[in-house]
Amino acid sequence: MTAAGVHWITTAWRAVYPPTCLLCGAAGAGGLDICTGCRADLPWITAACPRCAQPRAPLSHSPQQLCGQCRRQPPPYQRCLALLHYQEPVRSLIHGLKFDDQMAVLRLFGNLMAEVLPTAPLWRQPDLLIPMPLHPRRLRQRGYNQVLELARILAPPLALTLDSRSCKRDHFTTPQAQLNRIERLDNIRGAFRATRRLDGCRIVVLDDVVTTGATVGELTQVLQAAGAAWVDVWTLARTGTINQSPLTNEVFNHDR
Template sequence: MIVRALLDILFPPLCHLCRAPIPGAEKLHLCPACLARAKPIGSPLCTVCGVPFATEGGIDHRCGDCIVSPPPYEGARAAYLFEGPVQELVHRFKYGHKAHLRRPLALLAAERLSSFVAESASDLIIPVPLHRSRLRERGFNQAILMGELLARRWRIPLHRATLGRVRATAPQVGLTSAQRRENIRGAFAVPSPAAVAGRRVLLLDDVFTTGSTIAECALVLRKAGAAAVHAATVARTP
């Protein structure tokens, strides 16, 4: 401990984003200025899809979309809005091949979502899978890397291969909600339904955009016999 303290004084850790020295950074390694720009998601929000409402006050309730067309999952929550420092961390992690950034992202998710995850009473964590062609291109599945840390934090087993991506899809960026749903339809499968039958599943991904990917995964898992599906993401688009 003494040696570590001396090293922190002589060579203070740097912020993952702005590279400013941050003595006493502990595990997050984000300076106060960068962390202050992150926008956590809180009430009031939709009790199903988790979309935050624009009003300052009020209670949590179902949004109009979830009333008219209920999604195939019980609940979805994201820790932060996908903008500013959180967006930069995700982009560096996924597209800059900075795998070590899984730790601050997982810590940010754990800080905000642990109560939701506890209430979900999930039996297993399933990361949203990548198609093998995308996996070869990127070199890793970001949901699995974060899931390895969050599974230990939440003490829920991580199932890496229970849900598979059986069809390559075009990138979702730039597509409308309807196009995203059509693009992702039929892209997932559960090779062994016995692995999820009667069990409560927590889906894990990095970003919730329109929810089409989460919804398709949840639908496939429910058809395979899952008793309930919840979803947790680090961020969601504003």
């Protein structure tokens, strides 16, 4: 189904079934499947490295200052925007959308990303939104690519061109969660292939969780080799230092 088709069905569904908070069961707020209280309690990332989105303590650095890792060895992508810390309840929700076919969670996260991402100072409009590809064998096991489904919800409200065909995952790899940083880099090397030239294209790679950045980094290099002008990364969640302080809002304006 196309992104426009998903958007139409979602709109029709909401007209018949009002949104309900997925966390507490109360009425949803703002047309989303989450209430005001539970939304406020989500582990939002309020301060992060502008290059890799590694969370950090608020007010400890200027918003433009790179983390130590990015100063020593920056990733190939130019910017990374991450909404949430990968901790509860986000961890369980992502597990549900990834392995339990919980489409309501996809709808919630897609709509949250569409609302919050454009408020980021680092936001810039891409020509293409490319969801992280799944290997065909993994796709058969899972039945769907949760990141592609997330992109189908995210693309229409932001007027983004969704492109799931310009890059393929050729190598079946061990799940990255089981590996350390060095093993992740070795495991994912050569896994992706561009299917066409992308000369001058401004691209955003979408993923659900970024840990070390090895997977999105490998895909970025493939897209750059195909001619991409720049590649940014958007992710729903980022692992790293836990921070829920309300003292700063340098990454996103959550009050919008």
